[in-house]
Amino acid sequence: MIQPAIEIYSAKKSYFYDLTLLKIPMAGYITSLLQVNFSLLFLFRIKYHIMAGAVRKSKNQNAAVNSPAAVQERKKLRRGIILLLSLAVVLLLAALLFHWLHRCWFEKNIRFTVREIAIESNGFWGTSAETKLALISKLNINIGKNNIFELDLKKMRLDLRSFANVADAQLEIKLPDQLHIAIEERIPRAVIGSSSFHRVADANGVIMDSRQCMKHSDLPSIIGLQTPQQEIKPGVMLRELHPAMALLMAMERFPVFKAEVIKIGRNNELVLTLKYLRHNRQLTYYVTMPAGDFPQQLTILSSVIEEALRQRNTMNVLNMSFEGKVVFSR
Known part of the structure; x- marks a missing residue:
């Protein structure tokens, strides 16, 4: 029986016949050539099928596109x-x-040229013609030249609110040629340091120049600040002032008390010099009070002073730093 001598490549099967077993001259060389030829034939058939598939696909796509x-x-x-x-x-x-x-x-219509600017203010900016002209100059408005529709009201409002003494502002155009400015100024609540320092603060602790804010008189002084004096500038909000300002605002509900001096001590303790207005008298008391619930502390302080007066206690130095106690001394 003849043994397999040639390997035939097919997509499904492969067969091999060994020609060397037939003792044919150059049998190994012939076998190698046959193997190479069959391999090339197989690869050619694969490439042909791939190209044929691509051509059919391209034709189908062209048919779909068209x-x-x-x-x-x-x-x-x-x-x-x-x-x-x-x-x-x-x-x-x-x-x-x-x-x-x-x-x-x-x-470009001259009928809308700014002819009049009305300024409404509850303080400094509405006090005189001079301050009104200064405000108009700060806003870069040229009366008789600027068109009313060229004015940037949003920017001007931001500029006004950047002033240390202005809490809020509203601007309104009144056709054909008038601009109306309404300014809400900050209210000074206390003098910072001495009056020669020319610094006051509102309820939020915002610093203002005392020469450029609404009229004020007989304000209490706040002393003992740790903030360097050169840093106490108009427009700056000092958080260090918040306890003292909270006390002053609480005192508005207690007309029997009138603060004269508030010294900021250690651990936010406040040392007050105040007047007690009662029975047609003005009695001076020196009170050390911790930061906290000021309405409650003022209620206690009023009751304690009334009880002391009934007992003819003339001591006027009080310390409320001890929990549940008010200590009198001279």
Whole structure:
């Protein structure tokens, strides 16, 4: 029986016949050539099938692209793009036209030139014609030159609120040529340090120049601040003042007390020099009070002083730092 001598490559099976067993001259060389040829033939068939599949796929795709439905879809897409571009052009032209008309009818119309500025203020900025002119200058408004529609009201409001003595501001245009400015100024509640320092503070601890704020008189003084004097500038909010300011605001509910001096001590303790206004008398007391519930402490202080007066206790130095106790001394 003849043994296998040649390996035949196929996509499914392979067979091998060994020609060397037949003792044929150059049998090994012939076997190698046959193997190479069959391998190349197999690879060529694979490549042919791949290319044929790609060609068929390309033809199918071209057929799909060129189908009536696809052509109709492309036409719809082109029409949509043209419509959007046309709409964009129309909107752009409308915006340019509006801008041109706005300039012609409003910004360049002399009827809308600023002729009058009305300033309404509850303090410094409404006190005199001089302060009003100073405010107009700070806002860079030229009466008789600026168009009313050229004014940036939002920026001017921010500029006004940046002033140390201004809490809030509102601006309103009144056609054809008037600007109305309403200013809410901060209310001074205490003098910081000595009066020669020219610093006052509002209820939030915002520092102001005492020469540029609403009229004030007979304000209590706050001393003992740890903040360096050069850092106590107009517009700065000092958190160190918050306990003292909270006490002053609480005292508004207790008309029998009138603070004269508040010294900020250690651990937020407050040392007060105050007047007790009762029975047609003004009695001076020196009170050490911890930071805390000031309305409650003032209620206790009032009751203790009344009880001391009934007992003819004339000691006027009180310490409320001890829990549950008020200690009198001279």
